[in-house]
Amino acid sequence: MIQPEIKSLLREDISILIKIANSGKHYLCDCGEASLLTVKEVQSVSAVFISHTHIDHFSNFDGIFRHQIGSRERVVICGPKNIHHQIESRLKSYTWNLIDEKAIEYEIREIVSPEEINVYILRPPHWNLELVKTQNFLFEDEQVKVEFAILDHKTDSIAYLFREKDSITFHEEASGFKKGKWISELKTAFENNDEDKEIEIETTVYKVSDLFYLLKRNQGYRLGVIMDHAAIEENYEKIKAVFSEANLVYIESFYKDSDQELAKLNYHSFASASGKIMKDCQVKEAVPIHFSRRYTETDVIEVETAFYKAFREN
Incomplete structure (x- = not known):
C-alpha cells in the first residue's frame, strides 16, 4: 500500500514523502522545507521526484543529499529538462576531498518529452556527468511504476502518478x-x-x-502528485490523460479564488479550478496542497472550502 505523508508545515515549502508498506525504501516528491522529515527517512529515500526547480521546490536538496552521502547506495532523481546540470552544479559547489567515489551514486533521469528520458550518472568526488542511455519510460521497481505529465508553469512542471503494481x-x-x-x-x-x-x-x-x-x-493503488501549473485547458487535458480515476491526488491550489488574477499572472492554479479538474478526473479522493506563504490559516481554510465545494459539487 502506498502511504503519502506531507512533511512540510504551513508556510513551509512543499515536500511529500511516499512510503511503501512492507518496504524499507521511500520516495520523495520535491525538496522544499520539511520540518517533519527525519534523517532516518531521508536515508531511506531511494528515489526523488522533482516537479520543477523553482527555489520553493528545490531549496532543501542540499539537506537531502547531506544525509545520503556515505550510504553507498544508488539514488534515482527524476525531474524536468536540465535537472542534470542543476544537480551537477549544486554538488560541484562543495569540496569533496574526503569522500571516496563509492560513497553514493546518483542516477538522474531528465524528462525531455513524454517519450524521451535521458539517464545520467553522477559520482563523487568530481561529480562529472555521464550520459548512459535514453529510454522511453521514467521509473519502475518491484513496488510501483511512475507515470507523468509535463505541465506548463512557464517552465516544465512534472506531475507524477505512482501506480502500485496490480496483484x-x-x-x-x-x-x-x-x-x-x-x-x-x-x-x-x-x-x-x-x-x-x-x-x-x-x-x-x-x-x-x-x-x-x-x-x-x-488494480493497484494510484497516487498522484500535481504541483505548480497554470489553470489552462492544455494542462487539464494532460492531467485527465494520466490521473483519471486515481485513488488519491494531491494537487497545487496556490491561490484563493479571489486571487485568480495573481494565479493567471504567475502560472499557478487556484482553489476552485484545482477542485474542478479533480472532479472532472473522477478521482476518489483529492487534497489541496501548496498554498501561498502569505496566507494565514483563515486564508487556507477559504482555499480548502472552495476546493472541496468544486470537487464535490453535483
Missing part, C-alpha cells in the same frame, strides 16, 4: 486441484496474456485460458 488473486476453493507450481505458472501466463500456453496439473494438460476464471486482477 493477482487465486480462488483456491473453486479449482478443485491440489496446490502446486502450476498456480504460479498460471498467474504468469495470465499477466502476460499468454492464452495458448499449456500447463500440467495432476498428470492432465490444460490450456491456461480455460483456467483464467480462477484468477482475479486487483
Whole structure:
C-alpha cells in the first residue's frame, strides 16, 4: 500500500514523502522545507521526484543529499529538462576531498518529452556527468511504476502518478486441484496474456485460458502528485490523460479564488479550478496542497472550502 505523508508545515515549502508498506525504501516528491522529515527517512529515500526547480521546490536538496552521502547506495532523481546540470552544479559547489567515489551514486533521469528520458550518472568526488542511455519510460521497481505529465508553469512542471503494481488473486476453493507450481505458472501466463500456453496439473494438460476464471486482477493503488501549473485547458487535458480515476491526488491550489488574477499572472492554479479538474478526473479522493506563504490559516481554510465545494459539487 502506498502511504503519502506531507512533511512540510504551513508556510513551509512543499515536500511529500511516499512510503511503501512492507518496504524499507521511500520516495520523495520535491525538496522544499520539511520540518517533519527525519534523517532516518531521508536515508531511506531511494528515489526523488522533482516537479520543477523553482527555489520553493528545490531549496532543501542540499539537506537531502547531506544525509545520503556515505550510504553507498544508488539514488534515482527524476525531474524536468536540465535537472542534470542543476544537480551537477549544486554538488560541484562543495569540496569533496574526503569522500571516496563509492560513497553514493546518483542516477538522474531528465524528462525531455513524454517519450524521451535521458539517464545520467553522477559520482563523487568530481561529480562529472555521464550520459548512459535514453529510454522511453521514467521509473519502475518491484513496488510501483511512475507515470507523468509535463505541465506548463512557464517552465516544465512534472506531475507524477505512482501506480502500485496490480496483484493477482487465486480462488483456491473453486479449482478443485491440489496446490502446486502450476498456480504460479498460471498467474504468469495470465499477466502476460499468454492464452495458448499449456500447463500440467495432476498428470492432465490444460490450456491456461480455460483456467483464467480462477484468477482475479486487483488494480493497484494510484497516487498522484500535481504541483505548480497554470489553470489552462492544455494542462487539464494532460492531467485527465494520466490521473483519471486515481485513488488519491494531491494537487497545487496556490491561490484563493479571489486571487485568480495573481494565479493567471504567475502560472499557478487556484482553489476552485484545482477542485474542478479533480472532479472532472473522477478521482476518489483529492487534497489541496501548496498554498501561498502569505496566507494565514483563515486564508487556507477559504482555499480548502472552495476546493472541496468544486470537487464535490453535483
